[in-house]
Amino acid sequence: MKTLLSTEGxxxxxxxxxxxxxxxxxxxxxxxxxxxxxxxxxxxxxxxxMTVRQGILELIKExxxxxxxxxxxxxxxxxxxxxxxxxxxxxxxxxxxxxxxSSTVLKIEISPPTEKTAKELLLKLSDxxxxxxxxxxxxxxxxxxxDSYLPQRxxxxxxxxxxxxxxxxxxxxxxxxxxxxxxxxxxxxxxxIEIARLLEIKPGAPILYKERKILATDGTPVExxxxxxxxxxxSLTVAMER
Amino acid sequence: MKTLLSTEGxxxxxxxxxxxxxxxxxxxxxxxxxxxxxxxxxxxxxxxxMTVRQGILELIKExxxxxxxxxxxxxxxxxxxxxxxxxxxxxxxxxxxxxxxSSTVLKIEISPPTEKTAKELLLKLSDxxxxxxxxxxxxxxxxxxxDSYLPQRxxxxxxxxxxxxxxxxxxxxxxxxxxxxxxxxxxxxxxxIEIARLLEIKPGAPILYKERKILATDGTPVExxxxxxxxxxxSLTVAMER
DNA sequence: AAAATATAGACGTCTATACGTCTATAAAAC
DNA sequence: GTTTTATAGACGTATAGACGTCTATATTTT
Numbered sequence: 001m002k003t004l005l006s007t008e009g010x011x012x013x014x015x016x017x018x019x020x021x022x023x024x025x026x027x028x029x030x031x032x033x034x035x036x037x038x039x040x041x042x043x044x045x046x047x048x049x050m051t052v053r054q055g056i057l058e059l060i061k062e063x064x065x066x067x068x069x070x071x072x073x074x075x076x077x078x079x080x081x082x083x084x085x086x087x088x089x090x091x092x093x094x095x096x097x098x099x100x101x102s103s104t105v106l107k108i109e110i111s112p113p114t115e116k117t118a119k120e121l122l123l124k125l126s127d128x129x130x131x132x133x134x135x136x137x138x139x140x141x142x143x144x145x146x147d148s149y150l151p152q153r154x155x156x157x158x159x160x161x162x163x164x165x166x167x168x169x170x171x172x173x174x175x176x177x178x179x180x181x182x183x184x185x186x187x188x189x190x191x192x193i194e195i196a197r198l199l200e201i202k203p204g205a206p207i208l209y210k211e212r213k214i215l216a217t218d219g220t221p222v223e224x225x226x227x228x229x230x231x232x233x234x235s236l237t238v239a240m241e242r
Numbered sequence: 243m244k245t246l247l248s249t250e251g252x253x254x255x256x257x258x259x260x261x262x263x264x265x266x267x268x269x270x271x272x273x274x275x276x277x278x279x280x281x282x283x284x285x286x287x288x289x290x291x292m293t294v295r296q297g298i299l300e301l302i303k304e305x306x307x308x309x310x311x312x313x314x315x316x317x318x319x320x321x322x323x324x325x326x327x328x329x330x331x332x333x334x335x336x337x338x339x340x341x342x343x344s345s346t347v348l349k350i351e352i353s354p355p356t357e358k359t360a361k362e363l364l365l366k367l368s369d370x371x372x373x374x375x376x377x378x379x380x381x382x383x384x385x386x387x388x389d390s391y392l393p394q395r396x397x398x399x400x401x402x403x404x405x406x407x408x409x410x411x412x413x414x415x416x417x418x419x420x421x422x423x424x425x426x427x428x429x430x431x432x433x434x435i436e437i438a439r440l441l442e443i444k445p446g447a448p449i450l451y452k453e454r455k456i457l458a459t460d461g462t463p464v465e466x467x468x469x470x471x472x473x474x475x476x477s478l479t480v481a482m483e484r
Numbered sequence: 485a486a487a488a489t490a491t492a493g494a495c496g497t498c499t500a501t502a503c504g505t506c507t508a509t510a511a512a513a514c
Numbered sequence: 515g516t517t518t519t520a521t522a523g524a525c526g527t528a529t530a531g532a533c534g535t536c537t538a539t540a541t542t543t544t
Contacts, residue, residue: 255498289498291499311506
């Protein structure tokens, strides 16, 4: 059967998903409103019900829609179900917000892993790690001290790259690793003397401390970081589920 | 076609999903190992490929498996893809960790919403909100000050409930709302004089501040909170994706 | 009027099949 | 020996249909 949506190599369910998304974001379908049933959409787009279903289920996973068996599928309210837990690339997210961001590499060294980094990066103590300390600025103000630990085995040549004003994750892609997921621990901590000096704040001032393990698409742990963010200039938004 | 897995009213794809999960967790399938292809599993369990697929895709979403088109499906490494962003109930999570937790209600009042709570809870200024301040303890030490704002419309009778040492979310279920998702903003802040007094710390000490909007299963916003956690006694672990 | 029951609509599960696309590898060509 | 080309295996997309389950509502019964 020929589809009415035919254009290129884009899967039908993606087209339907994006059509629905657009209708929701443009307000043609408004929050709380019931959207047409799977059967109706299938007829409308001249595709099978399962195809429509696949598109809808993805929007539900995203939170744009919700549904109840026996009742129907509804547009969710904005600002709630639409936000998502996102792993942001510092420069990407600054760019999106129109913020002037930069970074300076403070030091680079290669050394045996600590017990902690060895465990997190799945290294033997005989393996080595590359340690990179970066200071990140927003509008010329230092906001974050970022200590990054990478397995040398995976990124042996990374030290020859220019690491100023770029995100490590972008560099990693050259080595075949695309950052996909992170597990991070968050704490509020007082700034140590060292960190306070770098961030130009008083020792003891609140720091949002993040410790995170970063995984590539295939599950390989590619980075472990200690990250100190000025409490008065940095916040984090996450969505969580039960 | 009759299935080999038939027992009760549990969907086939759930049985297959759980069978696979058990094999992974028991180590019959070990990390990195390729699992049988969709076709093989379909034959093995005497179900259609799409049914197997549904089960597998859910395990992939959970991070227990990962796959590459043209290659196969593989067991992910533990501690990485298996962790998830979870919205925790204070008492549930304390219980799991064998920690002694309790709470005291400090004050309850009903008032018009502030501009912020009105926006977050989708209220008109003519609606009212129930405000509940709770102090939470871990091992008799105050750890969290929790200011909760609920739409009075939804929880008119909640003030007659016993709110000590229980989680509001558990009470909400009596009113037909199951907490499902939250969007939260996190910051490191200095403790105000008021908060410092309640948490028995010095003013200015680091606080992990959480502001969150909480949604029921159907997307209804049911709670908006301001939450002050002692930085030295509280941390948060989240998983994020790109 | 209240309670029990039937029913239509909508989502949930499942099948069997077909063909597309991607990857790794083996075979062929050079 | 290297490069190119087929090919098999595995996942990706899609169809059409069947039947199950749940919900709200209308209908009937009490």
